[in-house]
Amino acid sequence: MANIQIANVSKTYAGDIHAVKSVNIDIADGEFIVLVGPSGCGKSTLLRMIAGLETITSGTASIGGKIVNKVEPAERDIAMVFQNYALYPHMSVYANMAYGLKNRGTPKAEIDARVKEAVRMLELEPYLDRKPRALSGGQRQRVAMGRAIVRKPAAFLFDEPLSNLDAKLRVSMRGEIKQLQKRLGTTSLYVTHDQLEAMTLADRLVVLNRGEVEQIGTPLDVYHNPASTFVAGFIGSPAMNLVNVEITGQTIAFGDQTISVENRTLPQGKSTLGIRPEDLRLAQDGSGFAFHVDYIEELGAQRLVHGHASGTPLTVTLSSEVALPEDIRLSVLAEKLHFFSAETGKRITA
Amino acid sequence: MKRVQFSHPYLPYLFLLPQMAVIFIFFYWPSAQAIQSSFYLEDPFGFGSTFVGINNYTDILSSSEYMRIAWFTVWFTVLVTFFSLSIGLLLAVKADAILKGASAYKTLLISVYAVAPPVAGLIGVMFFDQHIGPFVKFAALFGWDMRIGINYYDTAIAMITIAVWKQIPYNFIFFLSGLQGIPVSVREASAIDCRSGLRRFWTITLPLLSPTAFFLLIINMTYALFDTFGIVDTTVKDKAANNPITLVYKVYMDGFRGNDLGGSSAQSVILMIVVFVLTIFQFRFLERRVHYN
Numbered sequence: 001m002a003n004i005q006i007a008n009v010s011k012t013y014a015g016d017i018h019a020v021k022s023v024n025i026d027i028a029d030g031e032f033i034v035l036v037g038p039s040g041c042g043k044s045t046l047l048r049m050i051a052g053l054e055t056i057t058s059g060t061a062s063i064g065g066k067i068v069n070k071v072e073p074a075e076r077d078i079a080m081v082f083q084n085y086a087l088y089p090h091m092s093v094y095a096n097m098a099y100g101l102k103n104r105g106t107p108k109a110e111i112d113a114r115v116k117e118a119v120r121m122l123e124l125e126p127y128l129d130r131k132p133r134a135l136s137g138g139q140r141q142r143v144a145m146g147r148a149i150v151r152k153p154a155a156f157l158f159d160e161p162l163s164n165l166d167a168k169l170r171v172s173m174r175g176e177i178k179q180l181q182k183r184l185g186t187t188s189l190y191v192t193h194d195q196l197e198a199m200t201l202a203d204r205l206v207v208l209n210r211g212e213v214e215q216i217g218t219p220l221d222v223y224h225n226p227a228s229t230f231v232a233g234f235i236g237s238p239a240m241n242l243v244n245v246e247i248t249g250q251t252i253a254f255g256d257q258t259i260s261v262e263n264r265t266l267p268q269g270k271s272t273l274g275i276r277p278e279d280l281r282l283a284q285d286g287s288g289f290a291f292h293v294d295y296i297e298e299l300g301a302q303r304l305v306h307g308h309a310s311g312t313p314l315t316v317t318l319s320s321e322v323a324l325p326e327d328i329r330l331s332v333l334a335e336k337l338h339f340f341s342a343e344t345g346k347r348i349t350a
Numbered sequence: 351m352k353r354v355q356f357s358h359p360y361l362p363y364l365f366l367l368p369q370m371a372v373i374f375i376f377f378y379w380p381s382a383q384a385i386q387s388s389f390y391l392e393d394p395f396g397f398g399s400t401f402v403g404i405n406n407y408t409d410i411l412s413s414s415e416y417m418r419i420a421w422f423t424v425w426f427t428v429l430v431t432f433f434s435l436s437i438g439l440l441l442a443v444k445a446d447a448i449l450k451g452a453s454a455y456k457t458l459l460i461s462v463y464a465v466a467p468p469v470a471g472l473i474g475v476m477f478f479d480q481h482i483g484p485f486v487k488f489a490a491l492f493g494w495d496m497r498i499g500i501n502y503y504d505t506a507i508a509m510i511t512i513a514v515w516k517q518i519p520y521n522f523i524f525f526l527s528g529l530q531g532i533p534v535s536v537r538e539a540s541a542i543d544c545r546s547g548l549r550r551f552w553t554i555t556l557p558l559l560s561p562t563a564f565f566l567l568i569i570n571m572t573y574a575l576f577d578t579f580g581i582v583d584t585t586v587k588d589k590a591a592n593n594p595i596t597l598v599y600k601v602y603m604d605g606f607r608g609n610d611l612g613g614s615s616a617q618s619v620i621l622m623i624v625v626f627v628l629t630i631f632q633f634r635f636l637e638r639r640v641h642y643n
């Protein structure tokens with residue numbers, strides 16, 4: 001068990017590619033941190049620098065208070081789970097799990113006990129003697145997990161471990177990983193581009209964009225108080241609506257319509273208004289602003305209504321039990337409005 | 351798979367004919383001829399032949415000269431195979447470490463090596479030239495008076511070195527592409543699981559290279575046994591008497607120089623049997639340990 005400190009870590013690849021730019025993250029002992037962001041934002045690069053598979057251009061990474069920049073991967077006391085599992089194809093399931101321990105000189109009896117325990121936890125007993133190629137994707141994923149677990153490392157590093165699985169298996173494995181991590185209490189750093197996976201797994205989220213940290217916080221904190229338009233658009237599905245507005249007094253103007261808001265001080269002048277689809281309501285008796293429906297997605301209990309208001313595209317989540325009137329007018333919840341700087345995209349805190 | 355229906359039922363056989371003819375003319379027919387003539391004593395001047403049963407075989411197997419050459423061939427094959435495989439592998443591992451990701455560089459390197467073997471063979475022979483060969487001069491610096499074509503061991507060393515030298519590029523290419531075929535993430539996983547690079551090589555890299563290694567083993571043994579004919583010929587320079595030669599070279603000498611067609615045929619039949627047994631052995635016992643992906 002250990003804490004991990006990432007201090008001012010940058011990575012520059014040959015050809016002046018700045019994959020990671022001065023990242024700072026403090027990970028507490030036993031914490032489950034998820035790195036999330038779009039493809040190419042530098043998540044894997046950051047993780048691999050902590051694993052020791054990539055050199056750190058500048059800054060320091062410490063595990064358990066010890067700077068590991070120059071430490072070999074095998075000596076960092078970490079275990080990694082790869083996207084394509086990276087099992088040793090010529091070894092049985094048992095040998096795959098035992099390999100790391102054997103090389104560290106763990107006594108045979110101890111290895112056996114640890115592998116048996118992991119295998120029981122992961123329900124892999126029937127497959128101990130099989131080679132990886134005789135396993136399904138989900139089983140391989142479990143073996144990869146087992147290989148990490150038996151080591152009892154200071155930290156687990158996961159690089160999109162579920163993205164090769166089908167949707168259903170992904171959800172169940174997600175739950176298993178979360179439970180396992182809670183049970184073992186091992187510090188974990190998990191990379192994914194799937195914001196839902198990130199939300200459900202993380203104790204804290206780190207949202208990365210173009211190699212830079214946009215926001216660090218608990219999933220709910222990030223969801224309710226996104227630090228920038230990027231985070232607002234990335235976290236949450238369907239994505240938050242972003243509208244360019246101009247505010248004078250208590251009136252928000254966009255296109256040729258206005259919204260009046262009470263009980264809240266508003267940032268004056270031009271800004272970007274963010275509002276989640278579930279925070280838009282059907283307005284009663286002619287109040288609110290006009291909204292034109294383009295198409296509707298039925299999700300069962302809810303429906304996603306896609307449309308536009310004064311030329312601005314908007315998505316609204318409505319209960320499917322409510323009948324849609326002929327002329328739709330929408331209203332907003334004042335306390336659920338988010339404002340972002342029109343220039344920098346950063347959150348404006350009133 | 352695409353199925354083609356031929357309107358004429360014999361047409362496919364007609365297409366197969368050239369290939370079958372080649373195999374027949376260059377393999378089955380000479381083999382049958384060899385087996386047949388190995389039971390005859392051929393008149394050196396071409397005036398008929400006498401059936402002598404297994405006499406040719408007993409003569410060969412009781413000849414101490416033949417046994418000496420057979421032993422040399424065994425050593426020659428083992429040494430050439432061992433050194434060309436291990437040096438080829440070593441170079442491939444070194445190149446692979448540098449090549450990670452640099453694919454343009456890789457193509458360049460491989461294309462250079464692809465044209466190399468014939469040239470390398472020529473250079474190898476020149477290296478050991480008695481008069482201008484740098485290797486001979488180099489040996490002389492240490493007081494080693496190499497007398498290639500005259501001293502048995504000097505000649506043997508030159509022969510083995512040239513044969514190894516010539517085969518290395520071939521092994522290098524195959525090992526390199528084998529190494530490049532090992533998934534990066536598997537190597538990375540092993541880097542996390544095992545500190546010692548040497549140990550990783552033995553426990554991960556080599557087992558994953560085993561299909562390549564097995565293929566090359568067979569190719570290299572066949573090479574050492576048969577394809578080194580030219581090297582033997584240039585090194586011993588027609589003076590086979592006190593020089594090391596391989597069994598294939600002896601087949602040629604006895605058959606074409608000594609005009610002993612019967613004995614020479616019996617020798618080639620023995621060689622055929624040896625290769626046959628060797629191949630069966632390799633596939634039965636070694637291939638089991640090969641991991642195909």
Ligand SMILES: Nc1ncnc2c1ncn2[C@@H]1O[C@H](COP(=O)(O)OP(=O)(O)OP(=O)(O)O)[C@@H](O)[C@H]1O
Nearest residue numbers: 013014017019038039040041042043044045046193
């Ligand atoms: N070896 C390399 N050489 C040069 N550039 C690289 C190298 N590896 C990654 N990059 C670049 O660094 C950036 C970050 O890559 P990285 O693999 O960390 O992205 P990622 O966030 O993991 O994306 P994904 O979700 O697609 O896996 C990318 O722009 C990528 O092109």
Ligand SMILES: [Mg+2]
Nearest residue numbers: 043044045159
């Ligand atoms: Mg990645």
